[in-house]
Amino acid sequence: MSDVKKVVLAYSGGLDTSIILKWLKETYGCEVVTFTADLGQGEELEPARRKAEMMGIEEIYIEDLREEFVRDFVFPMFRMNALYEGVYLLGTSIARPLIAKRLVEIAHETGADAIAHGATGKGNDQVRFELSAYALDPDIKIIAPWREWEFKSRTDLIDFAEKHQITVPKDKRGEAPFSVDANLLHSSSEGKVLEDPYEEAPDYVYQRTISPEEAPDKATHIEIGFNSGDPVSIDGREMSPASLLGVLNELGHDNGVGRLDMVENRFVGMKNRGVYETPGGTILHHAHRAMESLTLDRGAAHLKDELMPRYAELIYNGFWFSPEREMIQAACDLSQQDVEGTVRVKLYKGNVTIVGRKSDRSLYSEDLVTFEDDHGAYDQKDAAGFIRLNALRLRTLAARKRRD
Template identity: 50%
Template sequence: MPKKAVHKVVLAYSGGLDTSNIVPWLIENYGCEVICFTADIGQGGEFNQMEEKALASGASQFVLRDLKAEFAESYLYPLIHSGAVYEGKYLLGTALARPLIAAHQVAVAQELGADALAHGGTGKGNDQVRFELTYMALDPTLTVISPWREWDIRTRADALAYARAHNIPVPATAGEKRVYSRDRNLWHYAHEGGPLEEAWDAPDEEMYLLSASPENALDKAAYVTLDFNNGNPTAVDGEALSPLEMIQRLNSLGAMHGIGRADLVESRLVGLKSHGVYETPAGTILTAAHRELESLVLDKDTLHFKAGAALKYAELIYNGLWFSPLRESLDAFFDSTQTPVSGTIRLKLYKGNIIPVGRKSPNSLYRDEYATFGLDDVYDQQESQGFTNVFGLHLKVRALNRLTPGGKIPKPDFTRFKRD
């Protein structure tokens, strides 16, 4: 199929082997100008060197945007409000970063007059969908190019050979052995591929780049208090922090105590299973603290319904549907539940464990004078008999139907209720 003519492409550029190869490949195959766009979302790295590499690879321009604060406030804090966790373990670090990156990529294309977008997501992964659904939601007039669905590069050896042929710098340590595929941002460090493709083998300790192992974590527990206002974490040990500062502080603290490691086989959107390991210290602490506070201030029906909605919210984020009407509607629901979620939670961090040791809120629905087993003015224990009889009536009818001869229930005698 002939390639669609494009003139200027904005590439989501990480500076790694794949996206570095994409620059000359686009020029060769589309004859277009390539602008490399990089989002600083807390992944670290030398951005000056990244710019030099992008330009040396043939890009006409390198655009860098610092999105760490926006990521924390507009994406991660709503995630905390929701309590969403994908398949019980994954705190959605990569899945939530992709729509942010793609949204700014679209904005750069519009600002610079580009007519196409490109990304490095593979044909087997989730990221291709996350990028392209965002493009579709924000500017469907832009042409989308996915090199992994077009080019002949299939292995790491192919990628290294292509890079060398086009004078793209390759690290001296880069070999052709199986290596990890990693993704880092403010929220987490993700590890996939390489040795992790064997699900039976435990990850090597050397794989972890952020957190201490529980065995080697500090021997002395840390106690930390977290203040919340309307569902938003606002202070650590009484010190007010911005969302960005909050996450950075708790990442450092949690990592020292082995907090936030998750090893799971997850269900990819494309239908495959993948084995991933994640390090999310701050996210794990904040999610645990927020859950404890909600248990104190939300009524049972709201709490239980919200848990079900959180499962759908996690699925939407994982599947790349951040910019969708349902996600926006769920955010409105979650925000409405957060009005009473103000208070303080005290946690004990010790060798990979998060142990709640204190809860308080001016909106607490827990009152010790009501919960006591003793006598009080709010709850008459004698009333529980009638409640239990009515609540269990369906069980009683079922049992009578099963136990009476022939399964027939004797007709009740209502004559005793007749008035004289």
């Protein structure tokens, strides 16, 4: 890395990445370009620009990526109904490939020879950033300060900051009660007060949802319109991807929807307890499955369910840009051509209940399922032969057991 002349840093403007910025300059003697992405984390980003300017940075990228994030990353994932380990909606995982993509693109635009990130050596994010970057540019150089520098504690970092006149906010001088990552899809909290998996998370951990106990006593009803597997409207009003997810987030927040407390298996080998809030995503997940239940053929639906855990694991482990993820995505997207219509959803005290669904592409037939006269649509006598054929191997096995 001795020949690194210019680095693009994923920069939040916070204490850690400001320390990294100064450390890169000191350690590598290189020029630093900062990149700050607006993924809907809910923070004002202009302070990041001012802080970078104060630290002598001339090339500063601050970009609103919310629409691209939801349209090209979140929605494709939700078309697959992806859940990691059966419950996690992958809110942090899905943001990393987009950030890595822009880091690499900005490196090409500015002539930088390396990118840098602030992920620690214990977590999944270092893997996600770097696998994505290498998939897009096999020759890119990557600097991960947490794996390189000599700092051993929070005190060491603060001492370095003060030595180099980097402002240390009062709330950063003590140990943070937990760490937070947020974007338009979710917020995640982990560490410190959450490290004992038997202790209930304190109320102050939750930021995106009110407690289900404090949610209104009256249910909220909404209608979500779908086209080709993606949500396109709420209560008949068409919206852009990011706007629609934002409205679902507000509805989920107000009804205490989308809380998850889980112990997950990190890709690097350890178990970790995380508290996640995905209000809009939780509503969308249930609504999309309901739309598929009406419009998707049984074989296609069951195959999707078989492929889903593998797909979710690929995203969690950082393989968004892998050929196998793209292959599964292509199959998934083919299945979504007729997934269109409207789903009626009831939100009540943390619950998402599907109460209705309709579609011009529906495979549901009242003539076939009715308990009344179906006018010859289904001959019940046909079931006898169907059952006997399917029972043949079971009867053969039973006969052998009886002989034994």
